[in-house]
Amino acid sequence: MSLGHVVIIGFGAIAQDLVEILRAQDEAPGKLSVLVRPERVEEVSQALGDRALVSADLAALLAAQPDVVVECAGHGAVTAYGPEVLQSGTDLVVASVGALADAKLAARLAETARQSGAQCVVPSGAIGGIDALGAARLSGLTSVRYTGTKPPSAWSGTPAEEACDLAALSEPFTFFEGTAREAAQAYPKNANVAATLALAGLGMDETTVSLVADPGATENVHSFSVASQAIEFSMRLVGKPSPLNPKTSRSTVYSIARAVLSRRAAIVI
Numbered sequence: 001m002s003l004g005h006v007v008i009i010g011f012g013a014i015a016q017d018l019v020e021i022l023r024a025q026d027e028a029p030g031k032l033s034v035l036v037r038p039e040r041v042e043e044v045s046q047a048l049g050d051r052a053l054v055s056a057d058l059a060a061l062l063a064a065q066p067d068v069v070v071e072c073a074g075h076g077a078v079t080a081y082g083p084e085v086l087q088s089g090t091d092l093v094v095a096s097v098g099a100l101a102d103a104k105l106a107a108r109l110a111e112t113a114r115q116s117g118a119q120c121v122v123p124s125g126a127i128g129g130i131d132a133l134g135a136a137r138l139s140g141l142t143s144v145r146y147t148g149t150k151p152p153s154a155w156s157g158t159p160a161e162e163a164c165d166l167a168a169l170s171e172p173f174t175f176f177e178g179t180a181r182e183a184a185q186a187y188p189k190n191a192n193v194a195a196t197l198a199l200a201g202l203g204m205d206e207t208t209v210s211l212v213a214d215p216g217a218t219e220n221v222h223s224f225s226v227a228s229q230a231i232e233f234s235m236r237l238v239g240k241p242s243p244l245n246p247k248t249s250r251s252t253v254y255s256i257a258r259a260v261l262s263r264r265a266a267i268v269i
């Protein structure tokens with residue numbers, strides 16, 4: 001069964017790819033809408049033509065009762081739009097998972113979803129293994145450790161710049177060690193995966209995170225290891241940087257597309 005109407009928030013690297021990936025499916029959504037800031041409506045409308053409706057009016061989009069809203073815009077957008085989407089009874093797929101490191105926002109989203117019956121869906125994003133981690137949690141987790149390694153340029157404009165001279169690095173440099181909550185809040189465009197692991201596993205304050213700038217790297221490498229009563233495993237995912245935004249791995253959008261398409265799949269894997 002195809003989705004009727006999908007609303008995408010944002011029109012950056014992930015959202016632009018998502019429009020094309022969804023449209024290319026046999027079971028493509030009947031209608032796509034893109035929510036952007038008012039000043040970008042005209043430019044994005046021209047870029048999309050008749051491929052999607054472009055609007056800056058979330059209330060009007062929600063009044064049309066879309067099947068699902070997909071946030072691909074950043075932590076601020078989860079705060080600004082998340083509660084309104086869920087309150088309308090519409091499911092919300094969240095790319096900017098690290099926004100849930102704000103305990104008040106996470107509680108508000110959960111409570112709003114409970115009251116309306118909508119779901120807030122967290123896709124795997126740039127990592128994988130979330131099914132195995134979530135299952136291991138039920139057996140009793142003892143540790144979840146994550147290391148995110150990216151080329152120095154992917155850390156530009158972040159607090160990593162205060163810890164080292166990114167352009168001068170000649171070997172890998174670990175500029176952050178802390179919890180998933182601290183990582184997600186200090187690196188909102190780079191550490192959403194740490195928050196995803198935390199939500200599936202040991203929580204924001206018990207999941208340990210290292211962030212590394214590697215001058216020899218050309219890709220975004222996500223490594224994590226899990227220990228539990230039932231299983232131990234490690235994963236290493238090597239993401240190709242998105243051409244439009246090298247902070248973001250290109251794999252992220254495919255995970256989000258899968259989460260969207262699964263909303264109406266007859267068999268959900």
Ligand SMILES: NC(=O)C1=CN([C@@H]2O[C@H](COP(=O)(O)OP(=O)(O)OC[C@H]3O[C@@H](n4cnc5c(N)ncnc54)[C@H](OP(=O)(O)O)[C@@H]3O)[C@@H](O)[C@H]2O)C=CC1
Pocket residue numbers: 009010011012013014015035036037040072073074075076077080095096097124125126127188189190192193196242244245247248249252
């Ligand atoms: N879960 C995961 O594994 C991953 C999650 N992410 C998350 O996804 C987010 C998006 O990534 P990406 O597409 O690469 O980022 P980009 O910076 O390429 O695009 C973000 C887009 O969102 C728009 N935007 C931001 N705030 C708003 C708003 N309030 N209303 C409407 N539009 C808004 C921006 O527009 P403008 O330029 O006008 O601000 C921009 O077009 C990241 O910020 C990150 O939080 C990223 C990678 C992996």
Ligand SMILES: O=C([O-])CC(=O)C(=O)O
Pocket residue numbers: 126188189190191192193194220239247248249250252
């Ligand atoms: O896309 C990635 O490589 C991961 C990322 O930026 C994030 O977790 O925010």
